[in-house]
Amino acid sequence: MRGSLIAAYGSFLLSLTRFPVAFAWETSCESFALQDILGVNLINARYYEANSTVNITTNMSSIDAANLPAFCRVQLLVTTNATANSTCYTEVWLPDEWTGRYLTVGDGGFAGGVNVGELALLAVAQGFAGVSTDTGHVSTEGSGSWALNDDNAIIDWGWRALHLSIVAGKEIVKQYYGQDLNKSYYIGCSTVSICLTLHSLKEVQSFPDDFDGVIVGSPANRQTYLQDWGVRMSLNVLPVGSPQFINASTWEDVIHPEVLKQCDALDGLADGIINDPRICNFRPETLTCRPGQDTATCLTLPQIDALHKIYSDYYEANQTYIFGPYYPGGEAAFPDGLVGNETLSIALDWFRNFVTNDSQWTIDQYNPSLIALAEEINPGQANAVSPNLTAFAGSGRNGKLLQYVGWADQLISPSNSIHYYESVHAFMISETDMETADFYRLYTVPGMNHWLAYRAQNGYGANAFGSVEQASTGLPPLSYDPEHNILAAMVRWVEDDIAPTTLNAVYYNDNQASNGIGFVRPICQYPQMLRYNGGNQSSPDGFDCM
Known part of the structure; x- marks a missing residue:
């Protein structure tokens, strides 16, 4: 199912390609050498031909596929604190058919490992150059023993390793393709699960120039209270x-x-x-x-x-x-x-x-x-609670933020997402003349648990719409157009100024695409709710956002 879907939207990806490149990519990849990036060391660069076997496992995720586009896998060691002699391990994946876009994907919980599954199926499969880091340590998602009495490692985890990896990755992209990237995006969810979303809001608040568009799911941005x-x-x-x-x-x-x-x-x-x-x-x-x-x-x-x-x-x-x-x-x-x-x-x-x-x-x-x-x-200065997003969303930057949360989230109260959204909304009304909906939209997903923390039972509801840990766990979006794929919706908002309204998500029987489609339903933009209108229960037309 995953392979057929990737093949189906290949023509869509090609139509989005703005920077066609005609180099001998294999030679360019395996002879790639860094040019004066302070604190960044190249470990290896390996080329994967289109449809070759890609079988990689880290503490964060794994990918075992033979249907990806051709790409170059660049492995780096990035210095995070020269005085403390600390580093993070980072990978940058560079597709031959590059769209000029850059995508950062996060880790989950305390995991110390590159998110290779999302680099494969969200980044290179959709024409993005992608970056991910182990945030400066090696561990599983649930193990934080590495942090004991180590403030430096905690700061790396909290924000520093990701930010420095983003900066390094952008320079790698420029050197590899011989031109600057066009737009930069982030996608992630939570912090006690699959994707370290506290990072995304931290980036928006502390480093507003890092991204043009950010997608976050059920953020754990109020870490100390959570x-x-x-x-x-x-x-x-x-x-x-x-x-x-x-x-x-x-x-x-x-x-x-x-x-x-x-x-x-x-x-x-x-x-x-x-x-x-x-x-x-x-x-x-x-x-x-x-x-x-x-x-x-x-x-x-x-x-x-x-x-x-x-x-x-x-x-x-x-x-x-x-x-x-x-x-x-x-x-x-x-x-x-x-x-x-x-x-x-x-x-x-x-x-x-x-x-x-x-x-x-x-x-x-x-x-x-x-x-x-x-x-x-x-x-780790991990709290990301500031309601002031003017540096990210103002006229000088014009950044966009899409957020989603499952109403049945059992690990982080959905109220946390609403609380943050409303705090931003109130700030923008009282302190600016900006309209929140022009740059920030929140979507609530009926029946969805705390995303894929429980991969076998992530809730009963339409919960596949192109976000992190979906395609890689058997839940690809129904289509890779902006109506069904949240990443494509973000791209269209940033690059064409067409804001998303509703998204159409799919429920696969027993939460596995191989079992067939159960139903497709809209995801509503907060504060609207989904209501049945008497129509086809398996189709978006049977429901309204009110």
Whole structure:
């Protein structure tokens, strides 16, 4: 399926090519030598002919394909701090049929590894020169042990390695093709999952000249509060075996069906998908156990109290706002997410290695004072919360930002995306004469979990629309035109000044394209919601954004 889709939009890519090049690319690649890029060392340059086997695995991702266009893979070592003798490993992939565009893709969680899957299927397969970095360390997504007592490594992870790799990559592109790039883009999602989106918003706020267009999914930009919220969500139902504990079968077989019973049809169609949970006033009390009832089929009063906390904004005792709520609809993924999970590898490693410098710290030691401590330290300067995007979006730069979030996100509250969008919107109204929709649009995706943190079960809904970790996990967009592919939509917005309205996403049966198309539906621009209009349930025409 993936190969046929790539072949199908080959002519589309060629039509976008603005910088045709007629060099002997294999010779140019394997004889490539850097010309005076301070702090950048070339490790290797290897040429891959069109449709040759590309089989590469890193700690971040892998690619095993034989249907890619021809490209040159350039491997680099970039100095991030000469005094500390620190470096990051970076790759730049350079397609023969280059469109003049540059695409940066991120890592996920604490992963230290180049995102080769997205360099292949988002960058070179669509004519972009692509760059990705290990952010200065080698590790899996869930392991942050490398950060213990190493502020320099944390800064590399937080922003420095990516920014320096972007700068180096742009110069590599210029030297390889003999001309400057035309436009620069970023695409990524989250930070506790597949793609380090805190980087993208950090870049927009701190280095507004790096990108012309940025696509972010469910950003973890409020990093210091996010990890506190994650622990707090889990502690609402812990310890295991306590009166308030909710096990996996209760989430999936008791709570989720009741959520659907109360809320599913509010958007006009009872189909197992809550299109906008903001209109759902879920009442868990309807599940209260009666005397003598089997507790496997109902909820105790402590469990109901826990649910009220989970579905509410999180405030500390002094009424300081910390983070948004979970929304009804993502319960089937909770047991593997943050609710009731004692291991919480991301949060544990955050507090152990980034905040307390105590490798033995456990979540039962959590207390609210750690929020203030994390804010004071701001590890890696990773927070990206400034609402002032004028340097990126103003007349001198005219940058564009597309953001998306799944309503059933079980790792980062969808409210976080809304909170950031509204803070930018309010700032632009009060401080500028700019219109937010002219440069920043947020899309909410019904039924989608925290993107592909759970690759086998990323939610029941139309959730494939050309973003990161989709094609590489069997979920390519239905088409690579701007109506179905968010990257093409961004390109058209930046280069042709045609702003996207809705996107059409596809649900593949069992979340695998090889199983066929289940349905195609629009993704609405916030604050609109998707409503059924009585038409074909499998077609975008059957739904309206209202």
